[in-house]
Amino acid sequence: MGTKSSVFDMIGPVMIGPSSSHTAGVVRIARACIKILGGIPDEAVITFYNSFARTYEGHGSDLAILGGLLDYKTDDANIKKSFELAKEKGLKYTFKSIGNASVYHPNTIKLNLTKGDKKTEVVGESLGGGIINIAEVDGFHANFSAQSHTLIIKAQDISGAIAFISSVIAQEKANIATMSVSRKGKNDMACHVIEMDSGIEPLTIQYLRSLTWVKELIYIPDIDL
Amino acid sequence: MSYLFESFAGWQSYCQEKDLNLYESVIEYEVTQRGKTEESIWNNLDKAYTVMKEAVETGLKEEMTSRSGMINNGAKKVYNHPVSVLSPEFQRLISRALAAKEVNSCMGRVVAAPTAGASGILPGTLYTLQEIHNLSDKKILEGLLVGAGIALIIEQKASLAGAVGGCQAETGSAAAMAAGAMVYCLGGTVSQIFNAVAITIQCMLGLICDPVAGLVEIPCVVRNASAAAIANSSAQIALADVSAVIPVDECIDAMGEIGANMETKYKETALGGLAATITGQEISKRVLIQDIEILPDEDLPE
Numbered sequence: 110m111g112t113k114s115s116v117f118d119m120i121g122p123v124m125i126g127p128s129s130s131h132t133a134g135v136v137r138i139a140r141a142c143i144k145i146l147g148g149i150p151d152e153a154v155i156t157f158y159n160s161f162a163r164t165y166e167g168h169g170s171d172l173a174i175l176g177g178l179l180d181y182k183t184d185d186a187n188i189k190k191s192f193e194l195a196k197e198k199g200l201k202y203t204f205k206s207i208g209n210a211s212v213y214h215p216n217t218i219k220l221n222l223t224k225g226d227k228k229t230e231v232v233g234e235s236l237g238g239g240i241i242n243i244a245e246v247d248g249f250h251a252n253f254s255a256q257s258h259t260l261i262i263k264a265q266d267i268s269g270a271i272a273f274i275s276s277v278i279a280q281e282k283a284n285i286a287t288m289s290v291s292r293k294g295k296n297d298m299a300c301h302v303i304e305m306d307s308g309i310e311p312l313t314i315q316y317l318r319s320l321t322w323v324k325e326l327i328y329i330p331d332i333d334l
Numbered sequence: 335m336s337y338l339f340e341s342f343a344g345w346q347s348y349c350q351e352k353d354l355n356l357y358e359s360v361i362e363y364e365v366t367q368r369g370k371t372e373e374s375i376w377n378n379l380d381k382a383y384t385v386m387k388e389a390v391e392t393g394l395k396e397e398m399t400s401r402s403g404m405i406n407n408g409a410k411k412v413y414n415h416p417v418s419v420l421s422p423e424f425q426r427l428i429s430r431a432l433a434a435k436e437v438n439s440c441m442g443r444v445v446a447a448p449t450a451g452a453s454g455i456l457p458g459t460l461y462t463l464q465e466i467h468n469l470s471d472k473k474i475l476e477g478l479l480v481g482a483g484i485a486l487i488i489e490q491k492a493s494l495a496g497a498v499g500g501c502q503a504e505t506g507s508a509a510a511m512a513a514g515a516m517v518y519c520l521g522g523t524v525s526q527i528f529n530a531v532a533i534t535i536q537c538m539l540g541l542i543c544d545p546v547a548g549l550v551e552i553p554c555v556v557r558n559a560s561a562a563a564i565a566n567s568s569a570q571i572a573l574a575d576v577s578a579v580i581p582v583d584e585c586i587d588a589m590g591e592i593g594a595n596m597e598t599k600y601k602e603t604a605l606g607g608l609a610a611t612i613t614g615q616e617i618s619k620r621v622l623i624q625d626i627e628i629l630p631d632e633d634l635p636e
Contacts, residue, residue: 113339113367116360116375119448119485119494119511120382120456120478126438127400127550129450163622167402167549169441184385189441206626210635237495238449 122239123184125176130216131161131168134235136188139177140332141243141255142220142231147327150222152201153178160215161235162206171204174218178202182333183239214244249300250291257286258305261327262317266292266299270322274301277317281309298324338363339486342528342582349524356524357479363486379475382445386434386457389444393433400439402621404551409433423466424563431458431562435555448485448494451501451550452508454558456481459512459565460519469519477519481511484531491583492590496543497602499593505554505561506538506589512565517572530572532582537564539585540592542600544607547618553608 115121124133143149155174157165165171169188175195176188187194195202210217214234221230232245243251246261253259260278264270271290278285283305292299308330318326338348338359349359364370393409400406413429435454438444444453460474485494488507493499513530522530538561546552572578578585599606608614 113363114486114489115368115370116364116479116482116486117378117382119482119489120379121445121447123382123385123443123445124450125441126444126450126453127441129446132441133446133450162626164548166623167547167621169401172441184443186443206623207629208626209628212635237497 118238124239125173125184125186125188128168129239130235130237131164131170132173132188133183133239134216134237134241135170135173135218136177136181136183137239137241137255137332138218138231138233138235138243139174139220140180140182141233141241141329142222142229143178143180144329144332145231145246145261145327146222146224146227146229148224149180149198150178150200150224152223154203154205154221156205156207156219156221158207158210158213158217158219161218162208165204165206170218174220175200175202178220178222214242217244246300246302248293249302250289251300251302252289253287253302253304255329255332256304258283258308258331259329260301260303260305260309261325261329262301262303262323263325264299264301264320265322265324266294266296267322270299271301274303274317277313278303278305278309281313283307283309339483340490342487342531342586345483345487346524346528355476356483356518356527357476360479360483360486363483376475379478380471382447383460383471383474383478385443385445386447387461389434389437389442389453390430390457390461391433392442393435393437394429396442398433398436398440400436400549400551402547402549402551402617404546404549404617405436405439405555407436408555409436423462426465427458427462427562427566428559430461431455431559432555434458435558439549439551439555447481448489448507448511449496449504451496451554452504452558452561454555455505455508455512455561455565456515458558458562459516463516463519467520473519474515477515480518480527481515484511484514488586488589491586493593495602499589500596500601501541501543501554501557502535502538502589503593504543505557506535506541508558509538509561509565509568510534512562513568513572516565516569520569520573522573526572526575528582529575529578530568532578532580532585533568533571534565535582535585535589536578536580537568539589542596542607543602544600544609545602545604546609546614547621548602548604548609549621 175191409432
């Protein structure tokens with residue numbers, strides 16, 4: 110935060126209508142999900158919560174989420190044809206609506222995605238103006254906006270892990286904007302979510318992945334690219 | 335630099351002191367605050383104006399029916415109607431503002447300027463102005479920069495979101511951007527440009543956001559047309575140096591004050607106004623998903 114609005118927040122974004130929270134934000138949540146999954150899913154179970162549960166169809170958020178899962182950007186006119194395109198590309202999908210999950214933000218979507226033998230569960234929130242928050246990844250608290258460069262590292266809960274990872278990032282001269290770490294339990298699995306102002310080199314990612322205590326590393330440079 | 339886009343008075347004196355044109359100061363802001371190059375700014379503006387023109391043309395050419403059915407090719411009907419109420423130019427202005435906004439309601443590509451709900455106003459007004467006065471694209475892009483400066487100040491002093499300030503914040507702001515941009519493009523002075531903004535805001539004050547079934551369709555689409563008309567009337571008044579009397583900064587303050595005191599049911603919640611009418615409720619029942627699951631307490635997410 111603390112960044113001034115851009116001219117292109119006023120004259121923009123270029124987007125598929127009708128509403129930045131129901132289309133642009135929803136496409137961006139889906140795009141964050143495919144980066145987490147590592148590709149377009151074979152199967153998607155999509156649950157719309159609270160306000161979204163009633164309004165998603167009228168606003169075309171169903172098309173928007175499928176469009177995002179098919180890797181279309183927020184301004185791609187193909188989004189309108191997402192049902193046909195999903196069929197063409199072999200993406201199976203199911204929609205659910207749940208009206209009373211009061212712990213969730215009013216505009217929340219949960220995605221359960223499968224690609225081959227890989228599965229992921231992501232909870233995303235559309236905050237308005239196309240801004241999103243990825244609240245959970247595979248049951249871990251995540252809370253990142255996917256606006257900058259994001260690193261998600263699932264690792265064993267060992268002492269010194271946070272210091273180690275942040276020192277590696279520091280050597281890249283990448284400034285950490287936000288960082289959250291949560292764990293299943295003591296000495297169990299932990300999840301580090303790190304948002305950085307600039308990107309890091311493939312070699313660094315490779316190095317972090319090679320560490321025996323790092324189980325999975327997901328790098329999301331920019332969901333709009 | 336810090337006082338740029340906090341008030342119209344500040345913007346005017348900044349440009350006077352540095353001997354800058356209004357649009358040049360907007361470029362300077364974007365370069366210093368957002369680290370963009372001047373070249374990329376012009377390219378992005380060009381892209382935005384291209385998308386705006388495409389939205390106008392798409393809305394007048396292609397099938398435009400929304401999923402709810404409430405929006406059904408209205409722009410084309412207006413464009414092709416044999417009777418012109420005022421003039422063919424006015425008829426085209428109205429149909430173009432409708433067209434771009436219908437594209438938004440029907441899941442086409444638009445520029446949110448400043449928001450998606452108000453995405454017909456700048457395309458309708460600037461397309462028509464360019465046609466009537468034979469203006470260059472460059473001039474229109476400069477006008478868009480002036481419009482962006484206007485919106486930056488409204489965002490600071492009031493709001494651009496219907497959920498915060500009602501419809502006045504969305505279509506009102508877009509109309510103010512359009513009026514200012516038009517007066518700029520026609521060679522108006524800085525005072526005339528800001529006066530056009532003030533007059534437009536005075537005409538749009540108090541407008542609530544009451545979308546039927548919560549969809550960005552009724553009354554949003556017709557309000558894009560009326561806002562485009564108001565932008566034109568304000569520009570006409572301002573060019574003749576007829577004063578708004580209340581200075582532009584105070585008009586924006588009034589808009590912020592009205593927005594802050596507006597009841598929540600009139601701020602995009604679809605609980606008041608047109609959304610709460612008998613017909614509005616019936617449409618809402620038909621359009622909104624009724625078979626949603628209500629989970630028992632033990633199954634709710636933690």
